[in-house]
Amino acid sequence: MRRGRVGLAAILPFLWLALFFAFPFLLVTKLSLSHTVLAIPPYAPQLDLSQGLAGLKVFLDGLDTTTYARLAQDRLYLDAYLSSLRIAAMAAVLLLLIGYPIAYGISRCPPGLRLALVMAVILPFWTSFLIRIYAWIAILKPAGILNAALAGLGLPPVDILNTETAVLLGLVYAYLPFMVLPLYAVLDRQDESLIEAAQDLGATPLAAFWRVTFPLSLPGAAAGALLCFIPMAGEFVIPDLLGGSETLMLGRVIWTEFFANRDWPAASAVAIVLLATLAVPILLFEREQGKVLS
Amino acid sequence: MSGRPQIGGARQTFAPWDDPAARPLVRFEGVSKGFDGAVAVDDVSLSIYEREFFALLGPSGCGKTTLMRLLAGFETPDAGRILLEGRDLGPEPPHRRPVHMMFQAYALFPHLSVAENIAFGLKRQGVARAEIAARIEEMLALVKLEGLGRRRPDQLSGGQRQRVALARALAPRPRILLLDEPMAALDKKLREETQFELMALQQTLGTTFMIVTHDQDEAMVVADRIAVMREGRIVQVGRPVEIYEAPADRYVAGFVGDVNLFEGRIAACEGPLIRLATDDGALDAEGAGVVGDAAWLAVRPEKVAVHTEPPADGRNRLAGTVLDYGYLGDWTTYLVETRPGRTIRAARANATRTLLRPLGCGDPVWLTFAPSSAVVLTK
Amino acid sequence: MRGWLKALGFAAAVTLAACGPKAPEDSAPQAGGTLRIYNWSDYIxxxxxxxxxxxxxxxxxxxxxxxxxxxETKVLQGNTGYDLVVPSNHNVPRYITAGAIAPLDKSQLPGLDKLSSATMLHMAPFDPGAKYAVPYMQGTIGIGYNEDAVAKRLPGVKVDSWAVVFDPANLAKLKDCGVYFLDASEDMYAVALNYLGKDPNSKLAADYKAATALLMKARPYVRKFHSSEYIEALANGDICVAVGYSGDVLQARSRAAEAKNKVKIAYAVPKEGSQVWFDVFTIPRDAPNPTAAHRFMAFMLRPEIIAKASNFTEYANANAAATALVDEALRNDPNVYPTRELSDRLFVTTTKDQALLRDVNRQWTKVLTGR
Known part of the structure; x- marks a missing residue:
């Protein structure tokens, strides 16, 4: 009885992974090896299990890697990858620079205020994501709130909507809580007496921060950076709404393949390659998370 | 100490506090500190001398840790001042005070190795690299952790971590080392060993130690002098023997060791002896007081003799029956009921291997104690 | 799950029907149930x-x-649960080939005879025999612009040519006030090919290369490629020129007028000619409630109803009997109801095969991203 329960508990995570990761992953892999046809659904071959083993053979023979070959031939895809990774990396660095002082500030506040500030960080999540991004359009557009404010201060207007700057701004804004919360979790849990010990041993408050607080918060910073980096690299909505046409990101490429070209295999292939290149960061993240939890 | 008989004072050679010419290393002058309206430290004045092993003893919440943190600089006094070698520490932030602390949970830096932990304070002082390396070796040898310099704190046992914390605090050669409940996390046996090692270390280095503890035995073992604290105030300062044998009041008497108290009024003063009229009859003890005042007679259980036959002399004699007893190996403690609702503790050293108990529950006994073994307390 | 939802919807509809006033003129039995429509935004x-x-x-x-x-991506997945979807003419053949839409039951559509013969002629190549689709609205692609802002930057230039948005010399002067292009590759290539004097439905790679070159020259001056943002942007005065759909631009004009923000929006179908398109009602093959879809089509075929629809969308409808019932200002606007002279310049876009579609879209991506 007891054994049985333990067994189920051990299997559950794997069941979860199989159901929500491995199975969809296999589906998408299969799709990426198919080719387009004008039908419902718009790709072939279809697996016909009523034919038994013969049906499986026909299905497997119908799969090929031509779509991947096509990805390799066109530099667009590589450019889109590099551009996505670059933008996500820049946003991650900005998030660290902005998120760290916020998380640190909150962790140094009196406990009562701390909770209120964490809530303030999470609060925007209760509003629709789209509405928040549209709000940025209203702020950044040429005759928008930002330029009105700049004009009020006697400063020249800026035109950053539909540029990469706006995309970075949107990414940093939207992902800030994902950076602040893991950092805060690490900083908040940090033993106050470590700082006192450092100061007691002659470290100035600044030295105590750099020698003790900062190195000990690095797992949180890594967790936050990876937590943001991975979805940011695949982000579609923010670059679509705030970015210009030249903001080339993978989300857009997948969209084009899927919708404009009605090419599900190509969209799937891009997604598979994206997953493969991000598998490394994901694994790193897992490791970092292990460290944070221990 | 004036007005009180000196106990064992003649043999003591290290007693700078008795020397009016001696200059204290640390001096608290009327220091007070409150948190959110609650007083933690209340008008404390105290001197600690060079090379002294000083203990702050009291229950949790008595203000002893706050007093230590005031000295380290983590708290700022609301009133009064703290002097180190005559210099006011008031304006000095913690990192500029030559006072180092060994934290209760050790507060070792988990991301640094043992050697790096020890080097931390030395680097802040700007000590030369070669000297740091030498000092690390010296410290590791001192706390008997040779060869463990590369380990991380999480690879060490609790006792080893405690030694690293000690080495780290001692490495920059503080003028005074503060130890906040240094042995609270150790098991009993290790704690006793460590107490003696700590004393030996202090003797070797000659560094002034100030220890905060709630464990009276620990304070008695390690300290040259003990300050007993209660509700932010210092109730008594003295050598362990003074604290134990001549407690300043009922609180100290009760906090340090077991005690039997007899409430009464002073009936007569005869030289160093006082006769107290109590519900248990007239009892004699040493002390000072005014006839007619309320007072308490305190006598430690081990100073109460247990007789199975009525003793001849009538002084300080009480008859009763054994209500309960506890065999502790070295001692046996008896709970004797002298009248309904009144029990007295008596302890007897088990000087011989008596497997046959001479006394059991319900046995009639007589208790006596010498007037010189008891003390009269007026508060 | 779906069955449960449907039952719930049915119950709600029955309750509604029981409580509401009886339909006065409707003698047909109550169809009941739920009709799920998937249509363009702001389109009814x-x-x-x-x-x-x-x-x-x-x-x-x-x-x-x-x-x-x-x-199309959604419908070709199958099982969308929609009863009525509204594709444009040039996509219809793909739906038919894929077997995604069902033939109509014309016995349930009494108003079909009122549809404009001209429209049905345009639709014939896409839906031979009119078996699958009932035309809803039609419109053109043209230039929507802020009259004052453009007049200031291009004094004396009449906005009646694609040169306004394809000639870099003009675009350079308009760049500061904001130019939007549609993010719709087939539509944009059709008008670009037409402007270059080529067949808008060309199958020659060289023609598309030339069109790409034209668009690449315009690209640096285009603030954004987007298919719907320009409505709001034009109305707010945030941009001054947009290549857009007729009805959308006219909606922008109405919004600006309502807002009284002194922004005057105009629409022009360039003299070189442009694309005309038809949005049509079709029924997915797996529609849960095709009866309701037919009822809706029949409803929309009633002249007084479709006239009201046009008044709202500011697009011309395909119902000849309804034209007289449409607001006068709208029906007399050649941008909405093209004159014969303008009609002659309009063309329809045909359906591309997968290889050409991919190629055109790849070139469009190059236009969008520069890569």
């Missing part, structure tokens, strides 16, 4: 949906999309 007068429900007891669930691509 909500009052008409309410009227339909009141008359038939059929509850309407209404979702919207803003590009043919999104619609």
């Amino acid at each position: 007068d909500p009052a008409l949906l309410a009227q339909f429900t009141k008359e038939t007891g059929i509850k309407v669930t209404y979702d919207t999309f803003d590009s043919n691509e999104v619609l």
Whole structure:
């Protein structure tokens, strides 16, 4: 009885992974090896299990890697990858620079205020994501709130909507809580007496921060950076709404393949390659998370 | 100490506090500190001398840790001042005070190795690299952790971590080392060993130690002098023997060791002896007081003799029956009921291997104690 | 799950029908159930949906999309649960080939005879025999612009040519006030090819290369490629020129007028000619409630109803009997109801095969991203 329960508990995570990761992953892999046809659904071959083993053979023979070959031939895809990774990396660095002082500030506040500030960080999540991004359009557009404010201060207007700057701004804004919360979790849990010990041993408050607080918060910073980096690299909505046409990101490429070209295999292939290149960061993240939890 | 008989004072050679010419290393002058309206430290004045092993003893919440943190600089006094070698520490932030602390949970830096932990304070002082390396070796040898310099704190046992914390605090050669409940996390046996090692270390280095503890035995073992604290105030300062044998009041008497108290009024003063009229009859003890005042007679259980036959002399004699007893190996403690609702503790050293108990529950006994073994307390 | 939802919807509809006033003129039996429509955004007068429900007891669930691509991708998945979808003419053959839409039951569509013969002629190549689609609205691609802002930057230039948006010399002067292009590759290539004097439905790679070159020269001056943002942007005065759909630009004009923000929006179909398109009602093959879809089509075929629809969308409808009932200002606007002279310059876009579609889209990506 007891054994049985333990067994189920051990299997559950794997069941979860199989159901929500491995199975969809296999589906998408299969799709990426198919080719387009004008039908419902718009790709072939279809697996016909009523034919038994013969049906499986026909299905497997119908799969090929031509779509991947096509990805390799066109530099667009590589450019889109590099551009996505670059933008996500820049946003991650900005998030660290902005998120760290916020998380640190909150962790140094009196406990009562701390909770209120964490809530303030999470609060925007209760509003629709789209509405928040549209709000940025209203702020950044040429005759928008930002330029009105700049004009009020006697400063020249800026035109950053539909540029990469706006995309970075949107990414940093939207992902800030994902950076602040893991950092805060690490900083908040940090033993106050470590700082006192450092100061007691002659470290100035600044030295105590750099020698003790900062190195000990690095797992949180890594967790936050990876937590943001991975979805940011695949982000579609923010670059679509705030970015210009030249903001080339993978989300857009997948969209084009899927919708404009009605090419599900190509969209799937891009997604598979994206997953493969991000598998490394994901694994790193897992490791970092292990460290944070221990 | 004036007005009180000196106990064992003649043999003591290290007693700078008795020397009016001696200059204290640390001096608290009327220091007070409150948190959110609650007083933690209340008008404390105290001197600690060079090379002294000083203990702050009291229950949790008595203000002893706050007093230590005031000295380290983590708290700022609301009133009064703290002097180190005559210099006011008031304006000095913690990192500029030559006072180092060994934290209760050790507060070792988990991301640094043992050697790096020890080097931390030395680097802040700007000590030369070669000297740091030498000092690390010296410290590791001192706390008997040779060869463990590369380990991380999480690879060490609790006792080893405690030694690293000690080495780290001692490495920059503080003028005074503060130890906040240094042995609270150790098991009993290790704690006793460590107490003696700590004393030996202090003797070797000659560094002034100030220890905060709630464990009276620990304070008695390690300290040259003990300050007993209660509700932010210092109730008594003295050598362990003074604290134990001549407690300043009922609180100290009760906090340090077991005690039997007899409430009464002073009936007569005869030289160093006082006769107290109590519900248990007239009892004699040493002390000072005014006839007619309320007072308490305190006598430690081990100073109460247990007789199975009525003793001849009538002084300080009480008859009763054994209500309960506890065999502790070295001692046996008896709970004797002298009248309904009144029990007295008596302890007897088990000087011989008596497997046959001479006394059991319900046995009639007589208790006596010498007037010189008891003390009269007026508060 | 779906069955349960349907039952719930049915119950709601029955309750609604029982409580509401009886439809006065409707003698047909109550169809009941729910009708799920997937249509372009801002493309129907909500009052008409309410009227339909009141008359038939059929509850309407209404979702919207803003590009043919999104619609087709969704419909070709199958099992969308929609009863009525509204693709554009040039996509219809793909739906038919894929077997995604069902033939109509014309016996349930009494108003079909009122449809404009000209429209049906245009539709013939896409839906031979008119078996699958009932035309809803039609419109053109043209230039929407802020009259004052353009007049200031291009004094004396009449906005009647694609040169306004394809000639870099003009674009350079307009760049500061904001130029939007549609993010719709087939539509943009059709008008660009036409402007270059080529067949807008060319199958020659060289023609598309030339069109790409033209678009690449215009690209640096284009603030954004987007298929719906320009409505709001034009109306707010945030941009001054947009290549857009006729009805959308006219909606922007109306919004600006309502806002009284002194922004005057105009629409022009360039003299070189442009694309005309037809959005049509079709029924997905797996529609849960095709009867309700037919009821809705029949409803929309009634001249007084479709006239109200046009008044709202500011697009011309395909119902000849309804033209007289449409607001005068709208029906006399050559941008909405093209004159014969303008009609001659309009063309329809044909369906591309997969290889050409991919190639055109790849070139369009190059236009969008520069890569």
